[in-house]
Amino acid sequence: MSSYETLLVEQRSAVTLVTLNRPKALNALNAQVLNELLDVMRAFDADPSQGCAVLTGSEKAFAAGADIKEMQAQGFADMYGHDFFAGWDSFTRTRKPIIAAVAGYALGGGCEVAMMCDFILAADTAKFGQPEIKLGVSPGMGGSQRLTRAVGKAKAMEMCLTGRMMDAAEAERAGLVSRIVPAAELVEEAVQTAATIAAMPPLAVKANKEMVNVAFETTLAQGVQFERRLFHALFGTEDQKEGMTAFVEKRPGNWTGR
């Protein structure tokens, strides 16, 4: 595996563990982080031995935002002209699941990247916020949209307008995170959860991810139709035959990914 300056990447059996590693900048997300992360995610998606990824940061910060020092001197022509941050759209096109394991600060772009992952496991120390307004800007990597869909308008609007942070307990109540775990167990718990997913039939994993995400893009009727068609399609796989036969024979399934 290639080595990176801003990331630590480790394969634990079928799980790719990616740790943001710019401790001096609280894992602020700059162009290098984006490029390295996209490289890792492309390799992860293409590697049949890997089934699920975990993206995490440090105990203090998942990521304290986009790199303010990188953006400080930029003008409209630079940002709009280069469609700054459009590259993050590629991250969301990863077809295998990615779990965000968040301890400490997930602010601005940090919160936005956590929300680009498929779900968030939070340490009890996690703090989420969209404080960009205090810098004279706004969320720019999907925060105003994904946070609103996750927690509803009232909380999202308050957080974007005041920059107030949400702690882990509030984030769980609001539906931003799937579960809270003690900080010391966060990465192990995330890796175990990822291993559970990686042990599932791979085509069904992709299909389940795709259909849940479609819920954000369509009407209910279109979404239900999309789900049913993919469900039908899974009956064309070997793993459906194996999964249902294994159930009837009371034994674990043996997946081929076909």
Ligand code: CO8
């Ligand atoms: N960018 C660059 N450097 C950062 C960032 C950041 N987002 N956050 C922290 N750092 C750096 C600090 O500058 C400091 O570096 P140095 O030691 O060289 O001064 C180091 O990390 C440690 O930070 P602090 O000393 O501030 O640590 P504290 O524990 O005192 O405070 C906080 C921690 C509360 C997290 C504080 O660092 C903070 O408020 N950070 C900024 C949070 C923020 O505003 N995030 C939003 C950034 S903007 C953004 O994400 C926009 C995304 C969309 C843009 C889209 C454009 C198209």
